[in-house]
Amino acid sequence: MQMTRGMRLQPAKEYVAAKLGVSVEDLVDPLAMSEVRREKGLGTLIYGECAEPTEPQVMEAKFHIAEVLDVPIACVDGFKKRAIA
C-alpha cells in the first residue's frame, strides 16, 4: 500500500487490517497472520511446515494479494496477459 498508493504507515496498516478483517495489532503477530494468510491464500513461509505445497504460494499468492488489497500487481497482470489472455 505504501509502494502503490503512497500511503503513510498508519493509514496503510488500517487499510490492510480492514481488508483482512483483523486488528492493526494482529498485522505484526506471526501467529494470527499465518492463519489469516493461509485462509486468504496470501502465501507464507514455504519451509518449516508453515504451509502445504498444495496451498497458494509466491506467484499464486500474489494473485490473491492483488484481489484482497484491491491493487494492481504488475507481475500478476503480466502473467494474466501472457498466460490467460
Added chain:
Amino acid sequence: MGDGSLTDMTRSELKAEIEAGTEAAAKRAKLPELTQDELDHILDIFASPSRFSAVDIGDEVILSTDGTGSQDFASRVTDQQAFEQYLGADTLELYHHDYSFKAVKTDLGHEQTVMRLAQLVTTIPLQYGAMPDMGRYTKPDGPIPNWSELLPLGRFEEAFAAQEEAVPEVTNDIVFVTEGMVDAGADAIDLDTAGAAGDADFLASLRAIEIIRKKFPDLGVQIGMASETVLGMHGKLEYDGHRLAGMWPLQQMKMAEKAGATLFGPAINVNTGKTVAWNTARTLTIVKPCMAEAKIPIHLNVGMGVGGVPMAIMPPIDAVSRASRAAVDILRLDGL
C-alpha cells in the same frame, strides 16, 4: 502463552506465573526452586512491553543448531553459507530431510558429497546431524515387532525383546553414518532428539557415542535430548549401572559424559496452556542442577516447543528472545 498466542498480564500475574513454574518443576523433579534473585531477574525480563530482549554485552554464548538451512530454496551448501555469513551461527549442521540415521544410511554417498563440498566453502565448525529414531526400526516400516502395539496387548516380554533387538541396529547405523561423515571431513556428529522412543533409544545413542569416541578421539559428539525425562518404554535398561528410565537432565548429562559426548543438550517440554514465563521458570529449575556438575558444555534446546519457546510454527521473536535471554542469564549456559 506456550502455544504462542499473545495475551496481556499484569506484573503481579507474571510474578505468580514464574513462582508457580519453578514450584511445579521443583516438585516434579525433586529439585530446589530458583532463588529469589533469579525469580526477580526472570520477572524483569518478562514484565516488559519491549518487542525484544537480549543478554548483556559480553555474556553471549555459542549457538549450535540442529539443522541449519531451510532445504527449500537454494542448495544445502548455500544453506550452510547463509547460516555462516548472514545468520551468525557459531556451528553449522548439515542434515537430510529425513532426519534419521536409518534413512541416511542408504544415501550416505550423496550426503558425504554435500559435506565435502560444504567443508570447502565454510570456515566455522560443520557437523552432521540426525535422530537415532528407534521407532523407525519397527513394523510397519522396519523389521522389528512394534512395541507400541505389543505393550497395550500386555505382551511385555515381546515388547522388551523387540526394543533390545533394535538397540544394536540403531547403534550400528549411527556409527556407520558417523564413519562416513568423518571420511568426508565433518567436524562433529549430532545425535538429535535422543531418547525420543524411550530408554532403549537413549541406550542405543550412548552405546554409539562410546564407539564413536573410541574410533575418533577428536570428533565432536553432540547429544541433544528429546524430552525432560527418559521415558521408560522398556523400563529396565541400564547404562553404567544406572537405570535409564525416569532420568532427569542431570543424570542424562552424566550418562552422556560417561559415554564420551563433548556437548550435551537438555530438552524441557513446553506446556502450551501455560505462559512462556511459567515455562521458562520451570525449564530453568530443571536444568539448573546440570550446570554446576557439567564437565562438558551444556547447550539447552530452545527450539519450537522446548526450553520455553512457544509451540508455534513461527515462534514470535518477543517470546524467543525472552526465553533465550533468561536461560543464558540464569543458567550461565555454554550455548543454545
Added chain:
Amino acid sequence: MSIAHGVASGMGGIRTAGDLVARMQLTRGMRIKEAKAYVAGKLGVSERDLSDPVVMLDVRREYGLGGLYDSEITDTNDAWAIQAKFNIAELLEIPINCVESFKTLVRGKLGAKS
C-alpha cells in the same frame, strides 16, 4: 552449441584429460600435439588414452586429479576441486595460481599436522 562442440570435437574436460592439456596450453603456450605428449608423458599413458574417459577415470583417481562429484564415481578417498589442483600442479610441474594463493594464505602450515 557448447554441447555440439564438446561432442563433435572436444577432449572431454574433467572426465578425460581435457583440463590438463588445457593447462599446458594456458600456462606454457604449448600447441595441442606438444601439450598432449607432455601430459601423456607425465601420466604414463598413451595420447589416445587422454581422450578416453574409461581409462582416464582410473588414471585421475590414481593421481588424485579430481572427477565428477557423484559418489558412485569418486569417493571420499579422491581429491576434488582445490585439493585436486594441488596434485595437478605437482604432476604437471606448473604453478596454479589459486593453489599458490592457498599456500600463501595458510602461511606455510600445509605440512604441519593440525
Added chain:
Amino acid sequence: MEEGIPTRMGDGSLTRMTRSEIKADIEAGTQAAAAKAKVPPLSDVEQEHLLDIYASKARFTAVDMGEGVIISADGSGTRHIGTRQNDMQCFEQLLGADIIELWHIDYSFKAVKTVLPFEQQEMKDCLNVITSPMQYGAMPDLGRYTQPDGPIANWSELMPLGKIDEARDAQLEAVEQAVDDMVFVADGMAAVGADGIDLDTTGAAGDADFLAALRATEIIRKKHPDMGIEMGMAGEFVLGMHGQIEYDGRRLAGMWPLAQLKAAEKAGATIFGPCVNVNTGKSGAWNVARAITLVKPCMAEAKIPIHMNAGMGVGAVPMCRYLPLDAVSRASKAMVEILRLDGL
C-alpha cells in the same frame, strides 16, 4: 590385412576390431537374442546398417536430420551442483531434455513416502520455472520392504531354506505395501501439478515387483486420468522370484519385452521403457544387435510410446562410470534407426 577399427566392449574398454569381426559380432548378437527369447533375428539389411554404424572411426554419430526422438531421463541433474531446481533448469535449458524428472537421492517410493511434503514443494517450485513436462520418478523397490531394513520376511533368505510358500506369501504382502506407497506418492505429486510419474527399474525384485507396479499403475490411471505414467523395466526378462504371479491372466515370470509392454498397456501406462542388459564381456556391436532383436517385437504392436532404456549397462551402453560418447552415440543411433523408437 584388414584395418583395425577402434570400438568398445560392454565394459567400456576400447579395443580394435576389423570390419569382418564387427560383422560377425552383430550376427552372433542377434542370433543369441533370437535363440534365447524365441524371436526373429534382425534382417540382413538391418545388420548391414548396424555394421555401418559400428565399423567407423568417428568419435560421434547421430541419427539423420529430422529423425530425433523424445528424451526422457530417469533422474535429471547431478544433485551436487546448485539446487535441484537448477538441475531441472539445466536439463531443460542447456541439455535439451524433452521430459524432466525430479527425483530423490534414495530413489525408492518407500524412502520418498516419509519426505513427501518436501518433494512436493520441490516439484511445485520446479513446475513454476520449467516449461517442459515434468515427472516424478522412483523405484517400486520391493526388496526394500524386507528384513533387515523393512518389515517383511526376506524371501531371498527363505527360498534357499526351501521355505517356498513363506517366501511367496512374503512377496505378496510386500506388493500391497509397495502399491500403497507408489499411489501415495503419485497422489501427492498430482496434487502439486506434476505432469507424470515414473516407475523406474520395475521388476528389479522379480515378478512381484512388476505386479506391484502394474497394480499401482491401474490405480493411478483411475484416479488421475491425464497423468503420464512411465514404466521403465529393470531387465530384459521378468525374474520368477515368486513364479506363479499373474496379471490379466498371464504369468509375469519369464516375460520378455513384448509381453511386458502388453501388461503395462493394460494397466494404463502411457510410456513403456524396455530394458536389455549388457554383457560386459562382449563388444558394443554384439550387445546392440542383441538388444534391438529383443525389443523389436514391441515396436509393431505397441499402442503407447516406447522409450528404450539406454543408460549405463543397459541398451548396449557400456557398463562403466564415465560413458564414452562414441559408444553411447552408436547405441543411441542404432536403436532409434532400426527400431523407430518413440523415445529413449
